[in-house]
Amino acid sequence: MTAKPKYRPKLPDFLSLxxxxxxQLSPLLPAEHAVGERQLIGLDDTSYFRLEVLEVCPYTTVLRIVPLQQSDWPVPQPAFDVRLYHDARLAEVISCHGRRGLKAVYDYPNTEMLQPDEKRQVNRLLSDWLRLCRQQGFRAEPVLS
Incomplete structure (x- = not known):
C-alpha cells in the first residue's frame, strides 16, 4: 500500500480564490471604511448577518461577518474575520468560527481534526457564502448606532 502524498498548497489557485x-465582498462593504462601521446583510426574512469594520490600515481592512441569530438551518451559520488587501485586491479569511491563525498546511491526522487544506476550505466557505448572498438577492443596509 502506498502512502498518500502530502498536501501541497497551490498558491495561484489560492490567490485566485x-x-x-x-x-464578491466589495458590494457588501459599508460606504465608509472606518473602524466601527457596520452593515446589515439580509439574505431573506430570517437570515441576517452583521458586517463590521474592525481595523483600518493604509493597505488593509479587517472585517467581521457574524450571523445575528441562529436560524433553523441544519448547519451552523458561518462567522468570519476577513482581511482585505486593497493594493492586491485580495480577501483572506483570518478567522472562522473563532479559530484564528490558520496555517497553510496541517499534518493529518491531528488532535483538532483539521483538514490538511483547512485554510483553503474556510476561504472556499466564504466564497460559497458570498455566492449565496448574490443568488439570494441580499440587502445591505448601514446599521445606525
Missing part, C-alpha cells in the same frame, strides 16, 4: 472573494 482570494481575488474572487474580494470582488
Amino acid at each position: 482570494c481575488e474572487r472573494n474580494f470582488a
